[in-house]
Amino acid sequence: MSDVYALLRSALEGLATLGLLPQAMFFQFVSNAVIAALLIGPLLGILGTMVVVKRMAFFSQAIGNAALTGVSIGVLLGESNSSPYVSTFAFCVIFGLILRYTQQRTSLSNDVLIGVFLSISLAIGASLLLFVSARTNTHVLENVMFGSILTVSVTDLNILVVVTLVCLALIGFLYNQMLLASLSPSLAQARGLDVRLIEYVFVLVITLVTVACVKIVGAVLVEALLVIPAAASRNISSSLRGFVVYSVIIATVSCLLGIIVPMQSNLPVPSGGAIILTAAFVFMLTALVRNLVPRFRVAS
Amino acid sequence: MVGPSLHFSHVNLQLGAQDILSDVSLTLAGGQVHAIVGPNGGGKTSLVRALLGQMPFRGEISIDGVQKPRIGYAPQSLDLDRTLPFTVLDVLAVMQQRRPAFLGRSPVNRQAQDDMLERVGLAHQAKRLFGYLSGGERQRLLFAQALLPRPDLLIMDEPTSNMDLAGSQLVESMVAELAAQGVTILWVNHDWEQVSRVAQTASVINRRVQAHGPAKDIMRMLMQPEPA
16 A cells, blocks of 8 residues: 555655645645545545435534544553554444444434433543543544644555445445435335345444544544535535535545645644535535525525 | 235234234235225324334234235335435436446436336426425325336335325326236225225224225225214
């Protein structure tokens, strides 16, 4: 993989030499962040359309918060402070699967149940923070919460590449089925789909993506990058294809601008915050376009 | 080929402490139209959902006579946010193909989908958003998707409740065609006259099987005025 990264880095440096990209591309941590943005933008863009259709924004928020607890557990168990992936993945996957299992066996509405689980996860995380802060610099946790491009390492990129490939393969194979299972479980069942299994796979995909994106976007903000581009895209789309394509473009552009603009402007803003603010700005623009341009008003 | 037969044996279904279905036993022959009638809240939809494996129940439900039967299901409605940008063609693509619907329709399904939309009077609405269709047009689409591909067993849960007369007559004629081709049809229906015209057998369900037999006899019985 390192050859591929080197190739991408030299391409970015070449564009910087030509003046098409900022000179900061010559720093490895910046080019790493841009490569990561090019991976997570399309991934979150596609996945976000499903999150919006399935009304699971709150669920991804819960997973994001669980990531904070997962990081705390990892640090306490002696994992690397900068990349405690084993504990984070393990805790979030267990958390997501238990949440889904409980959803299927209770009459409580989704938002209430997710609220309960989110609170439990935050309570555990908050309790552990006391011990974690004694062991590590609290900036590590700040980075986990709000993202930081300074900390994106080759290991982070490798994990992101693997998660992206796995999730895109699953989405490519199960996109329609995942939508149908949530629109009408009975219809999905009639068409021979294993609705429960499909729902568990979706939970797994959301969890993997959330954890893999924590370094760039931040645990607290991943959910926003899943929802805002898809919501913005919905404002200006008149078909499913447009919905997905615009969502991918908006997510990717937001990631790139959120990384590059603060750096170029010397703004001390965390990458996660800048990415989300960019996406939010695009959302406002699309909302405006929808209200002002008759063609798009019809589409909404 | 004649469609599968259905067997419900001592089916009991509860929601919390409430009995929804109690000791329901029915045998429905293959290749016929069976109507399920009964009052609201009598358990008709629950019976359908149990058949589709969507509700836990005690007892036994079996589909016999055809190995791996293709099941078409026409629900009464679809819980799709009206503001989502799903066109009529997108909805069909989501339901029918493995290739992600946002990549476009699969070429193998196109002709059949176009023909079916023409048949149910939605060809001119193909690129319209699902949320913009009227209640009756949505039901036409839900009925159309249930026939793609042609099923061995067609299950319909009040598919004409929001349709105009023309839509209801269209469904009736298409159901009669399918029945003539040997498709087994289970139809939850409130229109007793329609049941008399189309169904061979009918069952009155109100938590229990209150009556079962030839559709014309059952409907005649239901339509008789209560003795003063």
